[in-house]
Amino acid sequence: MFIPVVLSVMRAILVLVLMLPAAKVSTAHSQLDYYARLGLTLATQLLTDDVIEEIETRQDPAPTLALGASLPIARTYSAGIEATLTSSGYHSSEPDEKTDLGTLRTGAVVLGLVGPVWRRINWRAGAGLIQYWPAEDQGIFLRGGSTRFLAGAGVDYRPPLMSRWDLMVSLRYDFHRFTTEELEARSFTGSQGVQRLSLTLGLARAQR
Amino acid sequence: MKPAPAVPILLVLAVGWGGLSCADIAAPSRSQVYEWRMITSSGPGTTDTLNFHWPRSRLPVRIWAEDRLDLPAHVQNGIQQWRSAFLYGEFDAVRVPDSNAADVIVTSQVALKAGFRGTRLAAGAAPECEGGTDFVLPPGSRQIQLPIRVFVSPRFDPALPGVAECLALTTTHELGHAIGIFAHSPFDTDIMYSDPTVSALSARDRATAERAYHLDPNLTASAR
Numbered sequence: 166m167f168i169p170v171v172l173s174v175m176r177a178i179l180v181l182v183l184m185l186p187a188a189k190v191s192t193a194h195s196q197l198d199y200y201a202r203l204g205l206t207l208a209t210q211l212l213t214d215d216v217i218e219e220i221e222t223r224q225d226p227a228p229t230l231a232l233g234a235s236l237p238i239a240r241t242y243s244a245g246i247e248a249t250l251t252s253s254g255y256h257s258s259e260p261d262e263k264t265d266l267g268t269l270r271t272g273a274v275v276l277g278l279v280g281p282v283w284r285r286i287n288w289r290a291g292a293g294l295i296q297y298w299p300a301e302d303q304g305i306f307l308r309g310g311s312t313r314f315l316a317g318a319g320v321d322y323r324p325p326l327m328s329r330w331d332l333m334v335s336l337r338y339d340f341h342r343f344t345t346e347e348l349e350a351r352s353f354t355g356s357q358g359v360q361r362l363s364l365t366l367g368l369a370r371a372q373r
Numbered sequence: 374m375k376p377a378p379a380v381p382i383l384l385v386l387a388v389g390w391g392g393l394s395c396a397d398i399a400a401p402s403r404s405q406v407y408e409w410r411m412i413t414s415s416g417p418g419t420t421d422t423l424n425f426h427w428p429r430s431r432l433p434v435r436i437w438a439e440d441r442l443d444l445p446a447h448v449q450n451g452i453q454q455w456r457s458a459f460l461y462g463e464f465d466a467v468r469v470p471d472s473n474a475a476d477v478i479v480t481s482q483v484a485l486k487a488g489f490r491g492t493r494l495a496a497g498a499a500p501e502c503e504g505g506t507d508f509v510l511p512p513g514s515r516q517i518q519l520p521i522r523v524f525v526s527p528r529f530d531p532a533l534p535g536v537a538e539c540l541a542l543t544t545t546h547e548l549g550h551a552i553g554i555f556a557h558s559p560f561d562t563d564i565m566y567s568d569p570t571v572s573a574l575s576a577r578d579r580a581t582a583e584r585a586y587h588l589d590p591n592l593t594a595s596a597r
Binding site: 212213214215216217218220222257259262264265266290303304305307342343344347348351352353354355356357358 | 384395396397398399400401403429456457459460461462463576579583584587588
Protein backbone atom coordinates (compact mmCIF):
# COMPACT_ATOMS: atom_id res chain seq x y z
CA MET A 166 0.00 0.00 0.00
CA PHE A 167 2.85 2.33 0.85
CA ILE A 168 4.71 2.26 -2.46
CA PRO A 169 1.67 2.95 -4.70
CA VAL A 170 0.73 5.98 -2.58
CA VAL A 171 4.25 7.35 -2.78
CA LEU A 172 4.42 6.70 -6.50
CA SER A 173 1.15 8.54 -7.11
CA VAL A 174 2.35 11.52 -5.08
CA MET A 175 5.65 11.57 -6.96
CA ARG A 176 3.84 11.32 -10.28
CA ALA A 177 1.68 14.35 -9.45
CA ILE A 178 4.73 16.35 -8.39
CA LEU A 179 6.62 15.34 -11.50
CA VAL A 180 3.79 16.58 -13.70
CA LEU A 181 3.93 19.92 -11.93
CA VAL A 182 7.69 20.20 -12.36
CA LEU A 183 7.53 19.21 -16.03
CA MET A 184 5.02 21.98 -16.63
CA LEU A 185 7.46 24.58 -15.36
CA PRO A 186 9.44 25.02 -18.62
CA ALA A 187 6.27 26.33 -20.25
CA ALA A 188 6.68 29.51 -18.27
CA LYS A 189 8.85 32.28 -19.69
CA VAL A 190 12.50 31.86 -18.71
CA SER A 191 12.90 35.45 -17.52
CA THR A 192 9.79 35.22 -15.43
CA ALA A 193 10.96 31.92 -14.04
CA HIS A 194 14.35 33.37 -13.15
CA SER A 195 12.90 36.32 -11.32
CA GLN A 196 10.56 34.09 -9.41
CA LEU A 197 13.05 31.33 -8.71
CA ASP A 198 13.49 30.74 -5.02
CA TYR A 199 16.67 29.00 -3.88
CA TYR A 200 18.35 28.36 -0.60
CA ALA A 201 21.06 26.51 1.32
CA ARG A 202 20.94 25.39 4.92
CA LEU A 203 23.04 23.55 7.48
CA GLY A 204 21.83 21.69 10.53
CA LEU A 205 21.35 18.38 12.24
CA THR A 206 19.28 15.29 11.48
CA LEU A 207 18.12 12.72 14.02
CA ALA A 208 16.89 9.32 12.90
CA THR A 209 15.16 6.39 14.52
CA GLN A 210 16.74 2.94 14.40
CA LEU A 211 17.65 1.33 11.10
CA LEU A 212 17.34 -2.21 12.28
CA THR A 213 16.46 -4.38 15.25
CA ASP A 214 17.96 -7.85 15.25
CA ASP A 215 18.04 -10.70 17.72
CA VAL A 216 21.10 -12.91 18.17
CA ILE A 217 20.69 -14.29 21.68
CA GLU A 218 20.15 -10.67 22.77
CA GLU A 219 18.52 -7.75 21.00
CA ILE A 220 20.79 -5.70 18.75
CA GLU A 221 19.79 -2.28 17.54
CA THR A 222 21.50 -0.41 14.70
CA ARG A 223 21.16 3.34 14.56
CA GLN A 224 22.68 6.39 12.89
CA ASP A 225 24.30 9.01 15.08
CA PRO A 226 22.97 12.58 14.92
CA ALA A 227 24.11 13.72 11.49
CA PRO A 228 25.39 17.09 10.29
CA THR A 229 23.15 18.05 7.39
CA LEU A 230 23.42 20.14 4.24
CA ALA A 231 20.21 21.02 2.43
CA LEU A 232 19.99 22.72 -0.98
CA GLY A 233 16.76 23.53 -2.73
CA ALA A 234 14.85 25.59 -5.24
CA SER A 235 11.23 26.23 -6.11
CA LEU A 236 9.14 28.01 -8.72
CA PRO A 237 5.60 29.34 -8.39
CA ILE A 238 2.96 27.22 -10.07
CA ALA A 239 -0.07 29.10 -8.79
CA ARG A 240 -0.73 32.36 -6.99
CA THR A 241 0.33 31.03 -3.61
CA TYR A 242 1.86 27.68 -4.35
CA SER A 243 5.27 26.60 -5.62
CA ALA A 244 6.75 23.36 -6.81
CA GLY A 245 10.14 22.68 -5.34
CA ILE A 246 13.03 20.30 -5.25
CA GLU A 247 15.21 19.81 -2.20
CA ALA A 248 18.37 17.75 -1.85
CA THR A 249 19.65 16.80 1.58
CA LEU A 250 23.01 15.27 2.46
CA THR A 251 23.91 13.85 5.85
CA SER A 252 27.07 12.21 7.12
CA SER A 253 27.61 10.59 10.49
CA GLY A 254 28.68 7.44 12.21
CA TYR A 255 26.40 4.52 12.83
CA HIS A 256 26.57 1.94 15.55
CA SER A 257 25.04 -1.20 16.93
CA SER A 258 23.93 -1.48 20.54
CA GLU A 259 23.48 -4.53 22.70
CA PRO A 260 22.60 -4.48 26.39
CA ASP A 261 26.25 -4.34 27.45
CA GLU A 262 28.07 -3.23 24.33
CA LYS A 263 28.04 -0.48 21.76
CA THR A 264 30.02 -0.92 18.54
CA ASP A 265 31.02 1.79 16.11
CA LEU A 266 30.30 0.49 12.61
CA GLY A 267 31.87 3.28 10.57
CA THR A 268 30.57 6.19 8.57
CA LEU A 269 27.22 6.32 6.86
CA ARG A 270 26.16 9.03 4.42
CA THR A 271 22.71 9.62 3.05
CA GLY A 272 21.49 11.67 0.13
CA ALA A 273 17.81 12.45 -0.35
CA VAL A 274 15.99 14.24 -3.14
CA VAL A 275 12.40 15.33 -2.55
CA LEU A 276 10.03 16.89 -5.07
CA GLY A 277 7.20 18.72 -3.43
CA LEU A 278 4.78 21.54 -3.00
CA VAL A 279 5.30 24.71 -0.99
CA GLY A 280 2.56 26.97 0.32
CA PRO A 281 1.90 29.64 2.90
CA VAL A 282 0.85 28.95 6.47
CA TRP A 283 0.95 32.34 8.15
CA ARG A 284 3.04 35.42 7.49
CA ARG A 285 6.66 34.24 7.01
CA ILE A 286 5.95 30.59 7.68
CA ASN A 287 5.52 28.17 4.78
CA TRP A 288 4.59 24.52 4.72
CA ARG A 289 6.28 22.02 2.46
CA ALA A 290 5.46 18.43 1.56
CA GLY A 291 6.70 15.98 -1.00
CA ALA A 292 8.13 12.62 -1.89
CA GLY A 293 11.36 11.33 -3.33
CA LEU A 294 14.22 8.95 -2.83
CA ILE A 295 16.89 8.41 -0.21
CA GLN A 296 20.21 6.72 -0.88
CA TYR A 297 22.45 5.21 1.81
CA TRP A 298 26.20 5.32 1.15
CA PRO A 299 28.29 3.44 3.70
CA ALA A 300 31.96 4.38 3.75
CA GLU A 301 32.79 0.68 3.69
CA ASP A 302 30.81 -2.23 2.28
CA GLN A 303 30.58 -4.36 5.39
CA GLY A 304 28.05 -5.75 7.83
CA ILE A 305 24.49 -4.85 6.91
CA PHE A 306 25.90 -2.97 3.90
CA LEU A 307 28.13 -5.82 2.70
CA ARG A 308 26.44 -5.74 -0.71
CA GLY A 309 26.43 -1.95 -0.84
CA GLY A 310 24.03 0.84 0.06
CA SER A 311 20.36 0.97 -0.70
CA THR A 312 17.87 3.33 -2.29
CA ARG A 313 14.42 3.74 -0.77
CA PHE A 314 11.27 5.79 -1.35
CA LEU A 315 10.83 8.71 1.00
CA ALA A 316 7.93 10.99 2.00
CA GLY A 317 8.50 14.17 3.93
CA ALA A 318 6.93 17.37 5.19
CA GLY A 319 8.05 20.42 7.08
CA VAL A 320 7.79 24.10 7.80
CA ASP A 321 10.09 27.00 6.92
CA TYR A 322 10.37 30.31 8.75
CA ARG A 323 11.92 33.07 6.65
CA PRO A 324 12.49 36.43 8.33
CA PRO A 325 14.31 39.04 6.19
CA LEU A 326 18.03 39.30 6.91
CA MET A 327 19.53 41.43 4.14
CA SER A 328 18.15 43.16 1.10
CA ARG A 329 18.61 40.11 -1.10
CA TRP A 330 18.64 37.33 1.45
CA ASP A 331 16.28 35.89 4.01
CA LEU A 332 17.22 33.84 7.01
CA MET A 333 15.67 30.39 6.66
CA VAL A 334 14.93 28.14 9.60
CA SER A 335 13.47 24.78 8.64
CA LEU A 336 12.05 21.82 10.45
CA ARG A 337 11.65 18.65 8.42
CA TYR A 338 10.15 15.26 9.08
CA ASP A 339 10.50 12.39 6.68
CA PHE A 340 9.78 8.71 6.60
CA HIS A 341 11.03 5.70 4.66
CA ARG A 342 11.31 1.98 5.04
CA PHE A 343 14.85 0.64 5.32
CA THR A 344 16.47 -2.59 4.26
CA THR A 345 19.55 -3.63 2.32
CA GLU A 346 20.45 -6.30 -0.20
CA GLU A 347 22.59 -8.02 2.43
CA LEU A 348 19.72 -8.17 4.92
CA GLU A 349 17.41 -9.60 2.26
CA ALA A 350 20.09 -12.18 1.33
CA ARG A 351 20.23 -13.20 4.98
CA SER A 352 16.48 -13.82 5.08
CA PHE A 353 15.45 -10.72 6.97
CA THR A 354 11.86 -10.12 5.93
CA GLY A 355 10.04 -6.82 5.52
CA SER A 356 11.64 -3.47 6.14
CA GLN A 357 12.18 -1.14 9.06
CA GLY A 358 10.23 2.12 9.27
CA VAL A 359 12.74 4.94 9.75
CA GLN A 360 11.66 8.43 10.74
CA ARG A 361 14.00 11.39 10.55
CA LEU A 362 13.70 14.86 11.99
CA SER A 363 15.98 17.69 11.00
CA LEU A 364 16.47 21.26 12.09
CA THR A 365 18.47 23.45 9.74
CA LEU A 366 19.41 27.09 9.40
CA GLY A 367 20.51 28.92 6.28
CA LEU A 368 19.98 31.60 3.69
CA ALA A 369 17.30 31.89 1.05
CA ARG A 370 16.96 34.27 -1.84
CA ALA A 371 14.63 37.09 -0.82
CA GLN A 372 11.34 37.35 -2.72
CA ARG A 373 10.66 41.05 -2.25
CA MET B 374 -9.84 24.66 -6.68
CA LYS B 375 -6.65 25.30 -4.72
CA PRO B 376 -5.44 22.68 -2.29
CA ALA B 377 -5.79 23.60 1.34
CA PRO B 378 -2.32 24.01 2.90
CA ALA B 379 -2.87 21.14 5.24
CA VAL B 380 -3.71 18.62 2.55
CA PRO B 381 -0.19 17.76 1.32
CA ILE B 382 1.17 17.69 4.86
CA LEU B 383 -1.67 15.47 5.97
CA LEU B 384 -0.97 13.25 2.98
CA VAL B 385 2.67 12.86 4.00
CA LEU B 386 1.69 12.18 7.59
CA ALA B 387 -0.85 9.63 6.36
CA VAL B 388 1.84 7.94 4.27
CA GLY B 389 4.15 7.96 7.30
CA TRP B 390 1.41 6.61 9.54
CA GLY B 391 0.61 3.92 6.99
CA GLY B 392 4.26 3.02 6.72
CA LEU B 393 4.67 2.92 10.47
CA SER B 394 1.69 0.66 10.85
CA CYS B 395 3.38 -1.94 8.62
CA ALA B 396 5.30 -4.62 10.46
CA ASP B 397 8.94 -3.80 11.10
CA ILE B 398 11.77 -5.82 9.68
CA ALA B 399 11.85 -9.37 11.01
CA ALA B 400 15.16 -11.04 11.78
CA PRO B 401 15.80 -14.60 10.61
CA SER B 402 15.53 -17.26 13.29
CA ARG B 403 19.16 -18.43 12.97
CA SER B 404 18.00 -21.75 14.39
CA GLN B 405 20.05 -23.69 11.82
CA VAL B 406 23.31 -23.91 13.74
CA TYR B 407 25.64 -26.72 14.73
CA GLU B 408 27.43 -27.27 18.03
CA TRP B 409 30.58 -25.18 17.87
CA ARG B 410 31.81 -25.53 21.44
CA MET B 411 34.43 -28.02 22.61
CA ILE B 412 32.95 -30.51 25.00
CA THR B 413 35.70 -32.22 26.97
CA SER B 414 35.82 -34.74 29.74
CA SER B 415 36.67 -33.04 33.00
CA GLY B 416 36.66 -36.13 35.18
CA PRO B 417 34.81 -39.37 35.67
CA GLY B 418 31.29 -38.83 34.38
CA THR B 419 31.62 -35.07 33.99
CA THR B 420 32.16 -32.86 31.00
CA ASP B 421 33.16 -29.28 30.42
CA THR B 422 31.87 -27.15 27.55
CA LEU B 423 34.56 -24.75 26.36
CA ASN B 424 33.46 -21.65 24.54
CA PHE B 425 35.71 -18.95 23.14
CA HIS B 426 35.51 -15.93 20.92
CA TRP B 427 37.81 -13.00 20.40
CA PRO B 428 36.61 -10.06 22.48
CA ARG B 429 36.11 -6.77 20.66
CA SER B 430 38.92 -5.26 22.68
CA ARG B 431 41.34 -7.69 20.97
CA LEU B 432 40.21 -6.90 17.42
CA PRO B 433 41.57 -6.95 14.85
CA VAL B 434 43.10 -10.35 15.46
CA ARG B 435 46.66 -10.38 14.11
CA ILE B 436 47.42 -13.27 11.77
CA TRP B 437 50.77 -14.14 10.30
CA ALA B 438 50.97 -16.39 7.25
CA GLU B 439 54.06 -18.14 5.93
CA ASP B 440 54.87 -16.90 2.45
CA ARG B 441 54.57 -20.29 0.81
CA LEU B 442 51.92 -22.15 -1.19
CA ASP B 443 50.07 -18.85 -1.61
CA LEU B 444 49.13 -18.98 2.08
CA PRO B 445 48.99 -15.18 2.50
CA ALA B 446 46.29 -14.98 -0.18
CA HIS B 447 44.41 -17.93 1.28
CA VAL B 448 44.56 -16.35 4.74
CA GLN B 449 43.35 -13.03 3.37
CA ASN B 450 40.44 -14.81 1.71
CA GLY B 451 39.66 -16.63 4.96
CA ILE B 452 39.74 -13.41 6.95
CA GLN B 453 37.38 -11.80 4.46
CA GLN B 454 34.99 -14.72 4.58
CA TRP B 455 34.78 -14.84 8.36
CA ARG B 456 34.58 -11.07 8.63
CA SER B 457 31.65 -11.13 6.21
CA ALA B 458 29.83 -13.64 8.38
CA PHE B 459 29.02 -10.91 10.87
CA LEU B 460 26.66 -7.96 10.61
CA TYR B 461 27.80 -5.86 13.56
CA GLY B 462 31.60 -5.82 13.53
CA GLU B 463 31.88 -8.80 15.89
CA PHE B 464 35.08 -10.06 14.24
CA ASP B 465 37.94 -8.56 12.32
CA ALA B 466 41.49 -9.65 11.57
CA VAL B 467 44.55 -8.38 9.75
CA ARG B 468 47.67 -10.01 8.41
CA VAL B 469 50.85 -8.92 10.16
CA PRO B 470 54.38 -9.13 8.72
CA ASP B 471 56.07 -10.55 11.83
CA SER B 472 55.04 -13.81 13.49
CA ASN B 473 56.30 -12.46 16.82
CA ALA B 474 53.40 -10.03 16.88
CA ALA B 475 50.77 -12.54 15.76
CA ASP B 476 47.84 -13.96 17.68
CA VAL B 477 47.48 -16.70 15.05
CA ILE B 478 50.31 -18.24 13.04
CA VAL B 479 49.55 -20.05 9.80
CA THR B 480 52.25 -22.27 8.33
CA SER B 481 52.50 -24.91 5.66
CA GLN B 482 54.02 -27.54 7.93
CA VAL B 483 52.39 -30.80 8.77
CA ALA B 484 51.02 -30.40 12.28
CA LEU B 485 53.65 -31.66 14.69
CA LYS B 486 52.08 -31.48 18.08
CA ALA B 487 48.58 -31.60 19.35
CA GLY B 488 46.85 -28.67 20.94
CA PHE B 489 44.89 -28.39 24.15
CA ARG B 490 47.89 -29.93 25.87
CA GLY B 491 47.29 -33.34 24.38
CA THR B 492 44.36 -33.16 22.03
CA ARG B 493 44.42 -31.87 18.48
CA LEU B 494 41.51 -29.48 18.46
CA ALA B 495 40.56 -29.94 14.85
CA ALA B 496 41.87 -31.23 11.59
CA GLY B 497 40.42 -30.69 8.18
CA ALA B 498 41.06 -33.60 5.83
CA ALA B 499 39.97 -32.84 2.29
CA PRO B 500 41.50 -35.30 -0.20
CA GLU B 501 44.22 -33.08 -1.63
CA CYS B 502 45.44 -31.43 1.55
CA GLU B 503 45.18 -31.43 5.32
CA GLY B 504 45.05 -28.94 8.11
CA GLY B 505 45.04 -28.64 11.85
CA THR B 506 44.68 -26.00 14.52
CA ASP B 507 46.54 -26.22 17.80
CA PHE B 508 45.63 -24.39 20.96
CA VAL B 509 47.58 -24.54 24.16
CA LEU B 510 45.38 -24.55 27.22
CA PRO B 511 47.39 -25.37 30.36
CA PRO B 512 45.75 -27.85 32.72
CA GLY B 513 43.24 -26.17 34.99
CA SER B 514 43.53 -22.90 33.08
CA ARG B 515 40.79 -20.99 31.30
CA GLN B 516 43.26 -18.97 29.27
CA ILE B 517 44.43 -20.04 25.82
CA GLN B 518 48.14 -19.36 25.42
CA LEU B 519 48.79 -17.45 22.23
CA PRO B 520 49.69 -17.85 19.49
CA ILE B 521 47.15 -20.24 18.08
CA ARG B 522 48.91 -22.32 15.43
CA VAL B 523 47.26 -23.30 12.16
CA PHE B 524 48.86 -25.89 9.90
CA VAL B 525 47.89 -26.35 6.29
CA SER B 526 49.77 -28.66 3.96
CA PRO B 527 49.25 -30.42 0.63
CA ARG B 528 49.11 -34.20 0.40
CA PHE B 529 50.34 -34.13 -3.20
CA ASP B 530 52.42 -31.92 -5.46
CA PRO B 531 50.99 -28.41 -4.93
CA ALA B 532 50.95 -27.89 -8.71
CA LEU B 533 48.43 -30.68 -9.23
CA PRO B 534 44.84 -29.70 -10.00
CA GLY B 535 42.66 -29.10 -6.97
CA VAL B 536 45.46 -28.69 -4.45
CA ALA B 537 45.40 -24.89 -4.44
CA GLU B 538 41.59 -24.90 -4.04
CA CYS B 539 41.95 -27.41 -1.21
CA LEU B 540 44.54 -25.26 0.55
CA ALA B 541 42.24 -22.23 0.23
CA LEU B 542 39.16 -23.86 1.70
CA THR B 543 41.15 -25.69 4.37
CA THR B 544 42.75 -22.41 5.43
CA THR B 545 39.28 -20.86 5.79
CA HIS B 546 38.16 -23.94 7.73
CA GLU B 547 41.11 -23.78 10.10
CA LEU B 548 40.68 -20.05 10.62
CA GLY B 549 37.12 -20.92 11.63
CA HIS B 550 38.60 -22.94 14.50
CA ALA B 551 40.95 -20.08 15.33
CA ILE B 552 38.06 -17.63 15.67
CA GLY B 553 36.26 -19.93 18.12
CA ILE B 554 34.34 -22.56 16.20
CA PHE B 555 35.97 -25.47 17.97
CA ALA B 556 33.78 -28.28 16.64
CA HIS B 557 32.91 -29.63 13.22
CA SER B 558 29.62 -29.31 11.44
CA PRO B 559 27.84 -32.59 10.64
CA PHE B 560 26.71 -31.13 7.29
CA ASP B 561 28.96 -31.47 4.24
CA THR B 562 27.60 -28.23 2.77
CA ASP B 563 29.33 -26.24 5.54
CA ILE B 564 32.91 -25.01 5.48
CA MET B 565 33.28 -26.36 9.03
CA TYR B 566 32.46 -29.92 7.98
CA SER B 567 35.30 -32.23 9.02
CA ASP B 568 36.30 -32.91 5.40
CA PRO B 569 35.33 -29.61 3.85
CA THR B 570 34.68 -29.46 0.12
CA VAL B 571 32.81 -26.16 -0.21
CA SER B 572 34.80 -22.99 -0.73
CA ALA B 573 32.48 -20.52 0.98
CA LEU B 574 30.64 -20.20 4.26
CA SER B 575 27.09 -21.48 4.31
CA ALA B 576 24.19 -19.71 6.00
CA ARG B 577 24.56 -22.26 8.79
CA ASP B 578 28.27 -21.43 9.18
CA ARG B 579 27.37 -17.74 9.44
CA ALA B 580 24.55 -18.32 11.90
CA THR B 581 26.79 -20.51 14.04
CA ALA B 582 29.55 -17.90 14.06
CA GLU B 583 27.08 -15.16 14.95
CA ARG B 584 25.72 -17.19 17.82
CA ALA B 585 29.23 -18.02 19.05
CA TYR B 586 30.10 -14.33 19.16
CA HIS B 587 27.00 -13.37 21.13
CA LEU B 588 27.40 -15.98 23.84
CA ASP B 589 29.65 -15.14 26.76
CA PRO B 590 32.90 -17.14 26.46
CA ASN B 591 34.38 -19.13 29.33
CA LEU B 592 37.86 -19.07 27.81
CA THR B 593 40.07 -16.05 27.30
CA ALA B 594 43.23 -15.50 25.28
CA SER B 595 46.56 -14.64 26.87
CA ALA B 596 48.39 -11.42 26.17
CA ARG B 597 50.80 -11.58 23.28
